[in-house]
Amino acid sequence: MALDVNNQMTQTTLSAFKAYDIRGKVPEDLNTELAYQIGRAYASEFSPKQVVIGYDIRLESPAIAQSLSQGLIDSGVDVIDIGLCGTEEVYFATPHYQADGGIMVTASHNPKGYNGMKLVAKGAVPISGDSGLKNIEQRILNQKFSLPASTAGHSVSKLSKEAYIAHLLTYVDLQTLKPLKLVMNAGNGSAGPTLDVLMPKLPFHTIPIHHEANGHFPNGVPNPMIIDNQKATQEAVIAHQADMGIAWDGDFDRCFFFDEKGQFIEGYYLVGLLAETLLAHSPNEKIIHDPRLTWNTIEQVTQAGGQAIQSKTGHAFIKERMRKEDAIYGGEMSAHHYFKDFFYCDSGMIPWLLIAELISKTGKTLSQLVAQRAQAFPCSGEINYTVQDAPAILQRIQAHFAPENPSIDETDGLSLEFAQWRMNIRSSNTEPLLRLNIEARGDAKLVEQKVAEIEALIHA
Numbered sequence: 001m002a003l004d005v006n007n008q009m010t011q012t013t014l015s016a017f018k019a020y021d022i023r024g025k026v027p028e029d030l031n032t033e034l035a036y037q038i039g040r041a042y043a044s045e046f047s048p049k050q051v052v053i054g055y056d057i058r059l060e061s062p063a064i065a066q067s068l069s070q071g072l073i074d075s076g077v078d079v080i081d082i083g084l085c086g087t088e089e090v091y092f093a094t095p096h097y098q099a100d101g102g103i104m105v106t107a108s109h110n111p112k113g114y115n116g117m118k119l120v121a122k123g124a125v126p127i128s129g130d131s132g133l134k135n136i137e138q139r140i141l142n143q144k145f146s147l148p149a150s151t152a153g154h155s156v157s158k159l160s161k162e163a164y165i166a167h168l169l170t171y172v173d174l175q176t177l178k179p180l181k182l183v184m185n186a187g188n189g190s191a192g193p194t195l196d197v198l199m200p201k202l203p204f205h206t207i208p209i210h211h212e213a214n215g216h217f218p219n220g221v222p223n224p225m226i227i228d229n230q231k232a233t234q235e236a237v238i239a240h241q242a243d244m245g246i247a248w249d250g251d252f253d254r255c256f257f258f259d260e261k262g263q264f265i266e267g268y269y270l271v272g273l274l275a276e277t278l279l280a281h282s283p284n285e286k287i288i289h290d291p292r293l294t295w296n297t298i299e300q301v302t303q304a305g306g307q308a309i310q311s312k313t314g315h316a317f318i319k320e321r322m323r324k325e326d327a328i329y330g331g332e333m334s335a336h337h338y339f340k341d342f343f344y345c346d347s348g349m350i351p352w353l354l355i356a357e358l359i360s361k362t363g364k365t366l367s368q369l370v371a372q373r374a375q376a377f378p379c380s381g382e383i384n385y386t387v388q389d390a391p392a393i394l395q396r397i398q399a400h401f402a403p404e405n406p407s408i409d410e411t412d413g414l415s416l417e418f419a420q421w422r423m424n425i426r427s428s429n430t431e432p433l434l435r436l437n438i439e440a441r442g443d444a445k446l447v448e449q450k451v452a453e454i455e456a457l458i459h460a
Contacts, residue, residue, distance in 0.1 A: 011141055012141070013137065013141075014029075014034070014137050014140065014141065015028075015029045016029040016030045016034070016116065017133065017134070017136075017137040018129075018429075019128060019129050019314075019429050020126070020128045020129070020133075020314060020315065020316055021116055021117060021118045021119070021128075021133075022038070022116050022117040022118075022119070022133075023107050023108075023110060023114060023115065023116025023117070024114065024115075024116065025113055025114055026060045026064075026113060026114065026115045030064070030115055030116065031064075032063055032064060032066075032067035033067070034140070035064045035065075035067040035068040035071070035105075035117075036067040036068065036070055036071040037071060037140045037145075038068055038071060038103075038117065038136065038140065039067070039068045039069065039070065039071020039072040039073075039074075039075065039077075040071040040072075040074065040075055040139075040145045040146075041071075041135075041136040041137075041139040041140050041145060042071075042072065042101070042103070042119070042136055043071070043072050043075030043076070043077045043145075043146065044075065044139055044144070044145045044146040045132055045135050045136055045139060046100065046101060046121060046132065047146075048072075048077055048099070048100030048101045048122075049077065049078060049100055050077065050078045050079075050080055050097065050098075050099040050100055051072055051077055051078075051079055051080070051099055051100060051101045051102060051103060052079075052080045052082060052090055052093045052094045052097060052099045052101070052102035052103070053065055053068060053069050053072075053079050053080070053081055053082070053090075053102070053103055053104075053105070054081075054082045054083065054084075054085040054086075054087075054089055054090040054093070054102075054103075054104050054105070055083070055084060055085070055104070055105035055106065056084070056085075056086070056087075056104070056105065056106040056107070056108075056189065056190045056250055056251045057084065057188070057189055057190050057213040057214065057215045057250065058106070058107060058112075058114075058115050058215045058250070059215040059216070060115050061105045061106070061115060061215070064105050064115055065081075065105045068103060068105065068117070069081065069155055072153060073152050073153040073154065073155060074148055074149065074152060074153075075145070075146060075148070075149055075153070076148075076149025076150075076151060076152060076153050077149075077153040078153040078154055078155070078156070079153060079154075079155040079156070080093065080097050080099055080155075080156055080158055081155050081156065081157045081158065081159075082157075082158055082159060083157065083159045084190060084193060084213065085104075085161075085190060085193075085194070086190045086191065086194055086251050086252040086253065086348065086349075087104045087106055087108070087118055087251040087252070087253040088252070088253055088342070088345060088346065088347045088348065088349065089161070089164055089194070090102040090103070090104040090118070090120070090124075091120065091124045091342070091343060091345040091346075091347075092124075092163075092164045092167060092342070092343070092345075093158070093164070094120055094122070094123070094124045094343075095122075095123050095124055095343050096163055096164075096167075097158070099122070100121070100122050101119070101120060101121050101122060101127075102119075102120045102124065103117055103118070103119050103120075104117065104118045104251065105117055106118060106190075106250065106251040107250065108249055108250050108251045108253070109221060109222060109223035109225070109249040109250055109254075110221070110250075111221050112215075112216075112217050112221060119132075119133065119136075123343060124343040124344075124345050125319070126315060126316045126319055128316040131316075161194060161197045162197070165194075165197050165198050165201065167342075168198065168349050168350060168353065169201060170341075171339075171341075171350050171353055171354060172353050172354065172356070172357040173357065174202075174203075176357060176360055176361050177202065177203050177204070177356065177357060177360050178203070178359075178360040179203045179204060179205055180204050180205070180243040180244065180356055180359060180360065181204070181205045181206075181207070181240060181241070181242045181243050182204050182205070182206050182207070182242060182243060182244055182245070182246060182356070183206075183207045183209065183233055183236040183237045183240060183242045183244070183245040183246070183258070184206050184207065184208050184209070184211070184245075184246050184247075185208075185209045185210050185224070185232060185233045185236070185245065185246070185247040185248070186208070186209075186210055186211050186213070186222075186248055186252075187210050187219070187220075187221075187222030187223075187224065187229070187247060187248055187249065187250065188210050188211075188212060188213060188214040188215075188216075188217055188218060188219055188222060189213065189222040189248060189249065189250040189251065189252060190213060190250065190251055190252055191248040191252040191348070192208070192211045192212060192213045193213055194252070194349070195208070195211075198349070204356065207236055207240050207242060209232055209233070209236050210232065219232065221250075222248065222249050222250040223249055223250075224247035224248070224249060224254075224256040225256070229247075230247070230256075230258070230264050233245040233246075233247045233258050233262075234258055234262035234263075234264070235262070237258050237259075237260065237261075237262040238261070238262045241260075242260065243260055243359060243365070243366070244257065244258065244259065244260060244352075244355070244356070244359065244366050245257070245258030245259075245262065246258070246352045248348050249348070252348040252349065253336070253346050253347065253348050254334070254335040254336055254346075254348050255335065255348040255349070255351055255352050256335055257270060257352070257355065257366065259365065259366040259367040259370070260365045260366060260367060261367055263367065265366065265370055266333070266374070266379060266381055267332075267333045267334060267335040268292075268293045268296065268297075268333040268379055268381075268439075269296065269370045269373050269374055270331070270335070270337070270351065270355075270370075271289055271296075271297050271331030271332070271333060271337075272296045272297045272299070272300035272301065272373060273300070273355070273358070273369060273370065273373070274329060274331060274337060274351060274354060274355075275287045275289075275297065275300060275301050275304065275306060275308075275329055275331065276300045276301070276303075276304045277354050277355075277357075277358055278328055278329050278354075279301065279304035279305055279306040279328075280304065282328055283304070283305040283306070284305055284306065284307075285306055285307070285327065285328040285329075286306065286307045286308075286309055286325045286326065286327040286328065287301045287306050287307065287308050287309065287327060287328070287329050287330070287331070288309050288310075288311050288318055288321050288322050288325065288327045288329070288330035288331070288338070289301075289308060289309070289310060289311070289330070289331055289332075290310070290311060290312070290313040290318070290331075290332045290333065290334075290412070291310050291311075291312070291313065291409065291411045291412045291413075291415055291424055292313060292332075292333050292382065292412075292424045292426070292435075292437040293333050293377075293379050293424070293437050293439050294308075294310065294422070294439075295377050295422065295439055295441070296373050296376065296377040296379075296439070297331070299376075299377075300373070309321065309325055309327065310411060311330070311411075312411055312412045313332060313334075313412045313426070314429075315336060315338075315346060318330045318332065318336070318338055319338060319344045319345065322338060322340065322344045323344055326340070327340060328340045328341075330344075333382070333437070334382075335348075337350065337351045355369075375442065376441070376442055377439050377440070377441065377442075378439065378440055378442070378443065378444040378447050379437065379438065379439040379440075379447065380436065380437060380438040380439070380447050380451050381437070382435050382436070382437050383435070383436045383437075383451065384428075384433045384434070384435055384436075385433060385434045385435075385436065385455075385458050386432055386433055387432060387433065387434050387458065388432070390427045390432075390434055393434060393457070393458055394413070394414050394425065394427075394434075396457050396460065397414065397416075397425060397454060397457050397458075398414060398416070400457055401416055401418075404418060406418050412424070412426050413425055413426025413427065413435075414426070420440055420441050420443065420446060421438065421439065421440040421441070421443070421446055421447070421450055422438070422439055422440075423436065423437065423438045423439075423450065423454065424436075424437045425437075425454070434458065436451070436454060436458075438450050438451055438454070
């Protein structure tokens, strides 16, 4: 719901405000008027001197970013405009320019017609519901802003990506990189312009597809998790006999991998692989992982001399736990990868650079790097079910398996662990969905059997 000031006494929430960010349909849920007031409310809540603003390729993003910036400027805040970029470029620019906060205008992988914002404070610390986002919402609803500044702020453009690119290159040893052939699918999102600056500094032979930044999304919404969207990358890998394929979502804070056979790699196995790679340089460090699929990650981290620590799913929880534990890396099976040296933030560029370096150093293909792990711990991948009464279903599942005396963990949803298999089932924060993940010890058929058994309980 867009803001209606005349109805502020009866309205208690704004539909675009979610648990961790702002997003919704344009203009019904988010528009330039609301964007301006978000700028005013952000300034009132945090009293920043400088805020970084960036935006993605969606057609409405420049106008929303402009109104957001004007709200800050009218509040006396200086804006550092980094223009068209990926979310992680705002994460980088905020501490790099010693700004007091940053806001990225993006709807990431949401359908066309949606937009949103991701907000951070000083040091790129996430701003979520319990750390200021709800307060911003209430300030708008109640029209409680600081008085307009006696001196307006000003905007300065800093469109160069060179400092960010230089930082990315610190994660790999350029001397070890081989001239790999890589298919790169930007999904017509924000990754294309950034890759144009990055790739000339690397020895790789690249095959770009859907490269042009285009908010009309001529090849579909930039979401590589959609099966139909994977075909273009898979076909290009096979046609060009590439070493690997990489695809990004709209704001490229996630990247997805395809091996040299064009097979999509389950994000779960990348967590263990990246942890192992980083621990090779920094042994005895801590690694944060989510509770959905865990056995492979725990084993790889332990074997590499690290300490695996479980955190609740979600970027705000992962980042908070990483800071608390001083962990070098955090990974979620949903393709979010977080790095201590990247201000504890997630990046969709660092992971593929590390994997390309690993392929170069080991001489192994990507399929060889993950095959043993996938065989040791086969998994279902995340399966979503539309449901009406999630709590009742969770109780039914727990009661069904209670006679087998599983180990129970409720860090995030319901996790049940048995000798040969384990499961996690959790409610979506934003949709009437249950999300199921199952893994087993070396038994893919057992995974299939348990999926069928739990589906019967869900639909009972």
